[in-house]
Amino acid sequence: xxxxxxxxxxxxxxxxxxxxxxxxxxxxxxxxxxxxxxxxxxxxxxxxxxxxxxxxxxxxxxxxxxxxxxxxxxxxxxxxxxxxxxxxxxxxxxxxxxxxxxxxxxxxxxxxxxxxxxxxxxxxxxxxxxxxxxxxxxxxxxxxxxxxxxxxxxxxxxxxxxxxxxxxxxxxxxxxxxxxxxxxxxxxxxxxxxxxxxxxxxxxxxxxxxxxxxxxxxxxxxxxxxxxxxxxxxxxxxxxxxxxxxxxxxxxxxxxxxxxxxxxxxxxxxxxxxxxxxxxxxxxxxxxxxxxxxxxxxxxxxxxxxxxxxxxxxxxxxxxxxxxxxxxxxxxxxxxxxxxxxxxxxxxxxxxxxxxxxxxxxxxxxxxxxxxxxxxxxxxxxxxxxxxxxxxxxxxxxxxxxxxxxxxxxxxxxxxxxx
Amino acid sequence: xxxxxxxxxxxxxxxxxxxxxxxxxxxxxxxxxxxxxxxxxxxxxxxxxxxxxxxxxxxxxxxxxxxxxxxxxxxxxxxxxxxxxxxxxxxxxxxxxxxxxxxxxxxxxxxxxxxxxxxxxxxxxxxxxxxxxxxxxxxxxxxxxxxxxxxxxxxxxxxxxxxxxxxxxxxxxxxxxxxxxxxxxxxxxxxxxxxxxxxxxxxxxxxxxxxxxxxxxxxxxxxxxxxxxxxxxxxxxxxxxxxxxxxxxxxxxxxxxxxxxxxxxxxxxx
Numbered sequence: 044x045x046x047x048x049x050x051x052x053x054x055x056x057x058x059x060x061x062x063x064x065x066x067x068x069x070x071x072x073x074x075x076x077x078x079x080x081x082x083x084x085x086x087x088x089x090x091x092x093x094x095x096x097x098x099x100x101x102x103x104x105x106x107x108x109x110x111x112x113x114x115x116x117x118x119x120x121x122x123x124x125x126x127x128x129x130x131x132x133x134x135x136x137x138x139x140x141x142x143x144x145x146x147x148x149x150x151x152x153x154x155x156x157x158x159x160x161x162x163x164x165x166x167x168x169x170x171x172x173x174x175x176x177x178x179x180x181x182x183x184x185x186x187x188x189x190x191x192x193x194x195x196x197x198x199x200x201x202x203x204x205x206x207x208x209x210x211x212x213x214x215x216x217x218x219x220x221x222x223x224x225x226x227x228x229x230x231x232x233x234x235x236x237x238x239x240x241x242x243x244x245x246x247x248x249x250x251x252x253x254x255x256x257x258x259x260x261x262x263x264x265x266x267x268x269x270x271x272x273x274x275x276x277x278x279x280x281x282x283x284x285x286x287x288x289x290x291x292x293x294x295x296x297x298x299x300x301x302x303x304x305x306x307x308x309x310x311x312x313x314x315x316x317x318x319x320x321x322x323x324x325x326x327x328x329x330x331x332x333x334x335x336x337x338x339x340x341x342x343x344x345x346x347x348x349x350x351x352x353x354x355x356x357x358x359x360x361x362x363x364x365x366x367x368x369x370x371x372x373x374x375x376x377x378x379x380x381x382x383x384x385x386x387x388x389x390x391x392x393x394x395x396x397x398x399x400x401x402x403x404x405x406x407x408x409x410x411x412x413x414x415x416x417x418x419x420x421x422x423x424x425x426x427x428x429x430x431x432x433x434x435x436x437x438x439x440x441x442x443x444x445x446x447x448x449x450x451x452x453x454x455x456x457x458x459x460x461x462x
Numbered sequence: 463x464x465x466x467x468x469x470x471x472x473x474x475x476x477x478x479x480x481x482x483x484x485x486x487x488x489x490x491x492x493x494x495x496x497x498x499x500x501x502x503x504x505x506x507x508x509x510x511x512x513x514x515x516x517x518x519x520x521x522x523x524x525x526x527x528x529x530x531x532x533x534x535x536x537x538x539x540x541x542x543x544x545x546x547x548x549x550x551x552x553x554x555x556x557x558x559x560x561x562x563x564x565x566x567x568x569x570x571x572x573x574x575x576x577x578x579x580x581x582x583x584x585x586x587x588x589x590x591x592x593x594x595x596x597x598x599x600x601x602x603x604x605x606x607x608x609x610x611x612x613x614x615x616x617x618x619x620x621x622x623x624x625x626x627x628x629x630x631x632x633x634x635x636x637x638x639x640x641x642x643x644x645x646x647x648x649x650x651x652x653x654x655x656x657x658x659x660x661x662x663x664x665x666x667x668x669x670x671x672x673x674x675x676x677x678x679x680x681x682x683x684x685x686x687x688x689x690x691x692x693x694x695x696x697x698x699x700x701x702x703x704x705x706x707x708x709x710x711x712x713x714x715x716x717x718x719x720x721x722x723x724x725x726x727x728x729x730x731x732x
Binding site (some may be wrong): 049050053054057058060061062074075078079080081082088089090091092093094095096097098099102103118138142144145146147180300303316318319393396397399400401403407411438446 | 493560578580581582583584587588602605606607608610611612617618620638639640641642643675687690691693694697698699701702703704706707708709710711712713715717725726727
C-alpha cells in the first residue's frame with residue numbers, strides 16, 4: 044500500500060496541517076501495556092526541529108484538506124485553488140506506526156478539513172485512533188481535533204482513544220469569527236469544549252475511585268488563537284485565554300502568529316511579516332499567569348491593552364511597579380523572587396535552597412547562572428558593597444536594552460524613545 | 463624537549479596518580495582507597511590514558527564492589543537519592559577532570575554532618591550539578607535523535623555519537639517504549655551498544671567498520687521499505703517548515719550540527 048502517491052499526499056497534508064502550532068506530547072498517563080508498542084507516559088520529546096526553529100514531536104497531518112467551509116484565514120478554505128488530497132484510514136495508521144517504530148515521532152496529531160459533514164469527518168478520525176489502539180496495541184500519543192458540530196457520542200469515543208483533544212477557537216472574538224469564517228459559529232466551538240471539560244473531569248473522578256476505569260483524554264484539551272489576522276488587542280486575547288484556563292480547564296492555549304496566505308482584503312496582505320515578536324510576548328505573558336502567579340490584569344489592562352514589544356511582560360510589570368522593589372533575595376518569599384526580572388522559575392527555587400547555607404551575594408548569583416545584569420536593578424543586598432543608584436523606570440529600561448543583544452534589536456531602533 | 467615537559471608538569475610530579483579502570487565502581491573504589499591509604503595530592507587516570515612516567519608515585523586501583531558500596535553507603539547517609547544519581551550522571555558526562563571535580567564534592571559532603579547538596583553557591587556542588595545536567599540534557603536529546611533503521615531480519619538499529627556516555631541512562635526509556643521490536647543502539651564513539659532481544663537489554667561490544675555505513679551496504683542489509691520510510695520522513699520534515707518564519711539560529715541551537723551525521727532528515731537521500 045505504501046507508494047509514491049502516499050509520498051505526495053504526505054507533502055500536501057503535512058503542509059496544510061502545519062499552521063496548527065500545538066506540538067505537545069507531554070502530560071499523558073498512558074503506559075505501555077501487554078508488551079505492546081509505545082509509551083506516552085511522562086515528559087514530551089521533540090524529535091526534530093524544522094528550519095523555522097519549531098519542534099517536531101508528532102506526525103501532524105490532515106486526514107484531508109477538502110473542506111466545505113470557506114474560512115478566510117485558512118489555507119484549506121473551499122475557495123482556495125490548491126492541490127487537494129485525502130489519506131485512507133489505513134495509510135494514516137501505517138505512517139504513524141512506521142514513523143513511531145523508527146523513533147521519528149511521539150505519536151499522531153490528526154486534524155481534518157470538513158468534508159460532507161462534521162460527524163462524517165469526526166467518525167473517520169475516531170476510527171483511525173481506535174485502529175491504532177485496538178489493532179496495533181499502540182500506546183504512543185494521539186492528539187485528535189474535535190470537529191465543531193460533531194455529536195457528543197463521537198466526542199466521547201474520541202476521548203477514550205486520544206490523549207488530547209482540541210477545538211480551535213481560531214479567532215479571539217466572536218465578531219472576528221463572523222467576519223472571517225461566516226460558515227462557523229462561536230457556539231459550535233464552545234459547546235464541544237464544554238462537553239469535553241465535563242467528560243474529562245468525570246472520568247478523572249471515576250479513576251480516583253477505581254484505578255481500572257478507562258483513561259479519557261488524559262492530557263486534557265487545548266485550543267489555538269490566530270494572532271494578528273484581526274484587530275484584537277492583547278488584552279482581549281489574554282482575557283480570552285484566561286477564560287479558557289479558568290472556565291474550560293484547558294491545559295494549553297496556543298497563539299499562532301498569522302502567516303499571510305491570501306489576497307483577501309479582510310486580511311493582512313501577502314508579504315506582511317508574521318507577528319513573531321508579539322506571539323512570543325503573548326507566550327511569555329501566558330507563562331507568567333500559569334507559572335509565576337501573575338494575574339492577567341497585572342500584565343495588561345484597559346489603560347495598557349497591548350504588551351510591550353521591546354521588553355518582556357515581566358520586566359514591563361516590574362518597571363510599572365518599582366515601588367515593590369528592591370527585593371532582598373536572602374529573605375523574600377519564593378513568590379516574590381519569581382517576580383524579579385532576570386530570575387526564572389528554577390533560579391528562584393535555587394536561590395531559596397542555596398540561601399539556607401550562606402547569605403547570597405551578587406557573585407553567587409552570577410555563578411548560579413542567574414541573569415544578574417538584568418536583575419541587579421531590582422535587588423537589595425544587606426551588605427551594600429555596591430550602592431544601586433535610584434534610577435527611573437526609563438533609565439532602567441534603557442540600561443537593560445543597551446546591555447542585551449536582542450535578536451529583535453533592529454525592529455526597535457526607533458521605538459525606544461516612545462516609552 | 464623532555465626536560466621542558468618535566469618543567470611544565472613540575473607540580474604534577476609531587477602527586478600520586480590513581481589509576482582505575484574507568485568504571486563508576488572503579489572510581490568509587492579509588493575514593494575508598496584515598497581514605498584507606500590516606501593519599502593526598504591525588505590525580506585520577508583511566509587505565510588506557512595514564513601517562514605514568516610523569517608522576518613520582520602511582521597507585522593502581524583494583525575495582526572492588528564492596529569498597530565501592532561502602533563509599534556509596536556513606537554518601538547515602540548524607541545525600542538524597544537525587545543527589546546520588548546526580549553524581550553518577552556527572553561521572554557519565556566524561557568532561558575533563560570530572561573525577562577530580564567529583565572527589566571535591568565527596569570531600570565536601572563527608573566534611574559536613576548534614577546534606578550540602580543544595581549549597582549551590584559552593585563550587586563543588588555547582589560543578590556537579592552542571593556536569594549532571596549536561597549528561598541529562600544529552601540523554602534527553604538522544605531519546606529524541608535516535609533514528610532506527612530496519613534491517614532485513616527485522617532488527618531496528620541506530621548509531622549515535624554523543625559527547626556523554628548516555629546509553630546507561632536511555633536504556634529503560636527504549637525498553638519500555640519498544641517492547642515488541644528487537645533493537646540495537648550503538649555508540650560509535652565508545653564502541654559499544656545496547657541490544658534488546660524482546661526480553662532483556664544487554665550491553666554488547668562490536669566493531670563497526672566504515673564499509674557498514676556506506677550506502678550500497680545499507681541498501682543490501684535494509685528492509686525493502688526502509689528507504690521509502692526514510693524518504694517519507696524527509697518529505698514530512700521539509701513540508702512542516704514555514705518558510706516565512708525561517709530561523710536557522712534557533713534550528714541549530716536545538717539540533718546542533720554535530721548530531722546531523724546520524725539524523726535522516728539532515729542527510730540527503732541515498
